[in-house]
Amino acid sequence: MSLLFSSTTLGPLALQNRFVMAPLTRSRAIGNIPNDLMVKYYAQHASAGLIITEGTSPSPNGLGYARIPGIYSAEQVAGWQCVTKAVHPLGAKIFVQLMHCGRVAHPLNLPAGARLLGPSAVAAGGEMYTDAKGMQPNATPVAMTEADIKSTIDEYARAAKNAVTAGFDGVELHGANGYLLEQFFRPTSNHRTDRYGGSIENRARFVLEVTRAVVGAIGNDRVGIRLSPFGAFNDMPAYPATEADYTYLAGELNAIGLVYIHLVDHSSMGAPPVPESMKATFRRVFKRTLILSGGYDAVRAESDLAADKCDLVAFGRPFLANPDLVARWKAGAALNAPDMSTFYTPGPKGYTDYPTLTV
Numbered sequence: 001m002s003l004l005f006s007s008t009t010l011g012p013l014a015l016q017n018r019f020v021m022a023p024l025t026r027s028r029a030i031g032n033i034p035n036d037l038m039v040k041y042y043a044q045h046a047s048a049g050l051i052i053t054e055g056t057s058p059s060p061n062g063l064g065y066a067r068i069p070g071i072y073s074a075e076q077v078a079g080w081q082c083v084t085k086a087v088h089p090l091g092a093k094i095f096v097q098l099m100h101c102g103r104v105a106h107p108l109n110l111p112a113g114a115r116l117l118g119p120s121a122v123a124a125g126g127e128m129y130t131d132a133k134g135m136q137p138n139a140t141p142v143a144m145t146e147a148d149i150k151s152t153i154d155e156y157a158r159a160a161k162n163a164v165t166a167g168f169d170g171v172e173l174h175g176a177n178g179y180l181l182e183q184f185f186r187p188t189s190n191h192r193t194d195r196y197g198g199s200i201e202n203r204a205r206f207v208l209e210v211t212r213a214v215v216g217a218i219g220n221d222r223v224g225i226r227l228s229p230f231g232a233f234n235d236m237p238a239y240p241a242t243e244a245d246y247t248y249l250a251g252e253l254n255a256i257g258l259v260y261i262h263l264v265d266h267s268s269m270g271a272p273p274v275p276e277s278m279k280a281t282f283r284r285v286f287k288r289t290l291i292l293s294g295g296y297d298a299v300r301a302e303s304d305l306a307a308d309k310c311d312l313v314a315f316g317r318p319f320l321a322n323p324d325l326v327a328r329w330k331a332g333a334a335l336n337a338p339d340m341s342t343f344y345t346p347g348p349k350g351y352t353d354y355p356t357l358t359v
C-alpha cells in the first residue's frame with residue numbers, strides 16, 4: 001500500500017496522502033448554514049489528504065435539496081470558516097464543492113424569492129424529498145435567459161471568492177450527476193437553440209464560462225471540476241456522442257489549466273460503467289491532477305495508482321461510515337458498513353457517531 005499512503009502534491013498544495021474524501025451531501029445544514037455538528041464531522045475526517053465538502057450552493061437558486069449548505073451569505077461563510085479552521089490543523093486540505101442543483105429541485109426546498117432554473121423548461125424525471133410534503137416530483141424549471149446565465153456565472157465567481165475568505169484551499173465545480181452544469185452540457189436536458197445549446201461547442205459554453213470566471217476570481221491552482229461521463233443519475237440518459245463530447249471538454253479544461261479533474265464512475269451504484277478508453281482519454285489529454293472515484297477499495301485504489309491511471313482516489317461510502325478510514329486500512333482493520341437510513345437525516349445519528357478504531 002505504498003502509494004495510497006504516501007504524501008503528494010496537488011498544484012501548490014502538499015497532501016499528507018492520496019486519500020480524497022468524496023463529496024457527500026448529508027443534509028445537516030439547518031437553514032442552509034454550516035453548524036457545529038458539521039465542524040465536528042469534517043474534523044473527524046481530517047486524516048484524508050484532501051476533503052471535498054458536500055455539494056454547497058453558490059446561490060439561493062441552487063438549493064434544490066432540503067438542508068444543504070450555501071456559500072453566498074456572510075453567515076454561511078462564517079460557518080464554513082469554523083470548518084476549515086478545525087480541519088487544517090489536523091492535516092487535511094479542503095475544497096468546497098460548488099453545486100447548483102438547477103432543475104433537480106423543488107420549490108418547497110428553495111428559500112423565499114429563489115428561482116428554480118434550468119437550461120430549458122424540461123423537468124428531470126424522478127422525485128425530490130421535501131421536509132414539508134415528503135417526496136414530490138422534480139419541478140419544471142424556468143429556462144434561463146442570457147441575463148440569468150450571466151448572473152449565475154457571477155454567483156459562481158462570488159462563491160469562489162467567499163470560499164477563499166472562508167479558508168478553503170479551493171473549490172470543486174460540480175459538473176457531474178445531473179446538476180446545472182451537466183444539465184447544460186447534455187443534449188437530453190438542454191434543448192436551447194441559442195449559443196448555449198445545440199452543438200457541443202454551444203452546450204459546453206456554460207460550463208467553460210463558469211470555469212473561466214471562477215479561475216479568474218481565485219486562480220487556476222484553486223479550481224477543480226467533477227465530471228460524470230456516462231453518469232445516469234438525475235435523469236441523464238446515455239447518448240451516442242458521450243465519449244466525443246467529453247473528449248472535447250477534457251481538451252478545453254486542459255487549456256484553462258485547472259488544478260484537477262475528478263471523474264466519477266457510478267457503476268457501483270447502478271449506472272453504466274465509464275469505459276476505460278474514456279478514463280484513458282482524460283489521463284492523456286488533461287495534464288494536471290486526475291482523481292478517480294466510484295466503488296473503490298484500498299486494493300483497487302493502490303492498483304490504479306500503481307498503473308498511473310490517476311494521481312488521487314476519492315472514496316465516498318467507505319469514508320462516510322469510517323471517519324478513520326486511513327488508519328483502518330493502514331491497520332488492515334474491518335470497515336463499518338454505511339447506514340443508508342441516516343444518509344440525509346438531521347442530527348448526529350449516522351453522521352458523527354460511527355465508531356473509530358480507538359473507541
Ligand SMILES: Cc1cc2nc3c(=O)[nH]c(=O)nc-3n(C[C@H](O)[C@H](O)[C@H](O)COP(=O)(O)O)c2cc1C
Pocket residue numbers: 022023024025026053054055097099174176177226264266268293294295296314315316317318343
Ligand atoms: C449519501 C451520499 C451523498 C452524496 N452526495 C454527493 C454530492 O454532494 N456531490 C457529489 O458530487 N457526489 C455525491 N455523492 C456521490 C459520491 O461522491 C461518490 O461518487 C459515490 O458515493 C460513489 O463512490 P463510493 O463507491 O466510494 O461511495 C454522494 C453519495 C452518497 C452515498
